[in-house]
Amino acid sequence: MSEQYPTLAQMGITSFDNISRYQLRREGRADVLKIYYHRPKGSLLSRSKKFTFARPKSLGPVEFQKTEQWHQLEDTSPILRQALLELHRLLGSEAHTADETTADTKQQLLADLEHMERVMQDKLNELRRQIEALK
Structure with missing residues (x-):
């Protein structure tokens, strides 16, 4: 299957x-591609x-860089494309549809928020255990 998708390989x-979806966003002077997988x-x-x-x-010129046309230029990586x-x-x-996309985005944001809360709670518990071990 890698011969069908040489760039991804x-x-x-x-x-x-196992790929379920992907997300592309811009961070500063870089494009970030995030690929999500179905995992049990x-x-x-x-x-x-x-x-x-x-x-x-x-x-x-700096003046042009602040315009909307500048941000729409095709200066992305050919590998990314x-x-x-x-x-x-x-x-x-x-x-x-726009409503489905919004619902999907909302679901993903809620899932990300719940995951972050679990990670933070686990980290806080670990730090508390380390503090208790020092007493």
Whole structure:
């Protein structure tokens, strides 16, 4: 299957059948691609992988860099563009309405929030145990 998705394979992705979705966002002068996987409960494998693609340094005047046209320029990595094409082909063209996309985003944000709360609570409990051990 890696011959069907050479860019994803080059990025180190091997579990093509387990990919559930992906997310692309911009952080400063980089594009961040996050790929999420279906994992059974209790699995030790990661639920996501994050890839960062730096954007080239700007060559335009500072005034132009602050405009909307500047942010719409196609200065993304060719590897990222190819990976997005492969992900789109892999996951199919699942057409979502705006309401479905909003609901999916809300569900994911709530799941991320719950996960973060569990992680923080575990860390706080660990720190409390370490403090108690010092007494």
